[in-house]
Amino acid sequence: MTSLAPLSRAACIGGGVIGGGWIARFLLAGIDVKVFDPHPEAQRIVGEVLANAERAYGLLTNAPLLPRGRLTFCASLREAVTDAEWIQESVPERLDLKRRVLGEIDAAAPADALIGSSTSGLLPSDLQAELTHPERLFVAHPYNPVYLLPLVEIVGGTATAPATIERAKAVLDAIGMKGVVIAREIEAFVGDRLLEALWREALWLIKDDICDVETLDDVIRYSFGLRWAQMGLFQTYRIAGGEAGMRHFLAQFGPCLKWPWTKLTDVVDLDDALVEKIGAQSDAQAAGLSIRELERIRDENLVGIVQALKAGRGGEGWGAGKLLADFEQRLLAQASPPETPDLSAPLALVETRVSPAWIDYNGHMTEHRYLQVFGDTTDALLRLIGVDLAYVEAGHSYYTVETHIRHLDEAKLGEELRSTCQIVAADEKRIHVFHRLFAGAPAREVATAEQMLLHVDTKAGRAAPAPGTVLARLRPIVDAHARLDVPPEAGRSIGRKREPVIA
């Protein structure tokens, strides 16, 4: 199996902002994707989105991603969908166009293919009304950028089969997304209901000169925008009710709902003057940054936020960070170690990149991230000798009991990192390893780490000899590495004698 999902072939009809994001999401989950989009520059546009997505994934996770799926651009919609298991429609938001395109998909797709529409607000019952097989059509409403934001609202119409909804959710969950099933169809579903309300208010505030677009964005991103990435509206307001919680919050702020605090039902007239006013303020706010540059900044920030959430709740992970942690566990579980690693040199074990969250106030990779990459290197060695998650769950593991890191050069944001591991010595209980970390191309050695690992019976809480199965996989590596020179730096300490340096 080359994909994590219960499918290996998808088709994307429309490859713009959202179609491009879906294409990247599927490809990076190991799914082959066929694309149909008549836009003359569709290949360039999709290529640029994909490049951004690959860069973002390089920063997001160290987990061993599946080999990227195959991308094929097709000359016709029929060619794209003919053998697809999931077809995602992402053409412009017009009911007539979507109905026509979905009709063509319906006629050419395999009878059991899932057909998702990216529509932001059209009713699935309206989209499926003229289809021959309406039972397989559902709304799969994603959020931009689709390759980083995990949520998909799954909405069925009157003719959608319950099994379609179940299959769609299973596929999305398997590729690291969060499929949320909306109980009843309604225009704009849940997310865009909320966003449209905010958007209406925002347009009034600009039109009425209450603030400009930059001030409005600052109000969001320095306050409740930060809150919403980690807790939604209701959990946030529960806390805002103090110790008495939600009931007190409702009692205190409920009456305000009747005060003139919103203009929600009035629709602002987007006349030329308002469009130009917003356009000019938005241009000034962008300060010359292109859309692609802004996308990269956005992606780095999102990666940092998701990684922070992964460390949330004392390391268990929280919200979107917990989802990422669970996805990484599945990637690790399916990653098979190389059957015959090259034993004639130190083992090449980890490839990753310097992530935005790893940069410190000196503008380079901060010290504890070196330990993280070296720890990942040790974990990769352990998986190689059969010490995987199942082994740990069964009650044994290796613990690191000593580490010595030497920092030799700086690693900068986005640089490729590659680590190697040499076993210096090993016995039934201990493994003495020497790791090297290289950055960039051509590679520079940026750090070394020497570690002592101790095999433990985790239930008894004490050191114990490793079993024969582990030692049998360890021994050939130890024997081969015994023929390599012992790293000259091994066994070094900081070594400086105590002497007065400050007068």
Ligand SMILES: NC(=O)C1=CN([C@@H]2O[C@H](COP(=O)(O)OP(=O)(O)OC[C@H]3O[C@@H](n4cnc5c(N)ncnc54)[C@H](O)[C@@H]3O)[C@@H](O)[C@H]2O)C=CC1
């Ligand atoms: N842009 C956003 O923030 C979000 C958009 N959506 C939804 O995604 C859908 C697509 O929107 P965007 O990607 O933003 O639009 P877009 O304008 O960026 O892309 C639409 C693409 O569809 C292509 N297209 C037009 N007619 C076609 C046809 N007959 N067959 C195949 N391709 C065709 C166009 O060439 C274009 O590349 C809409 O339903 C929209 O509501 C959903 C979530 C967020």
Ligand SMILES: C[N+](C)(C)CC(=O)CC(=O)[O-]
């Ligand atoms: C503006 N929009 C209605 C197309 C937005 C969405 O549908 C979701 C998003 O990504 O904000």
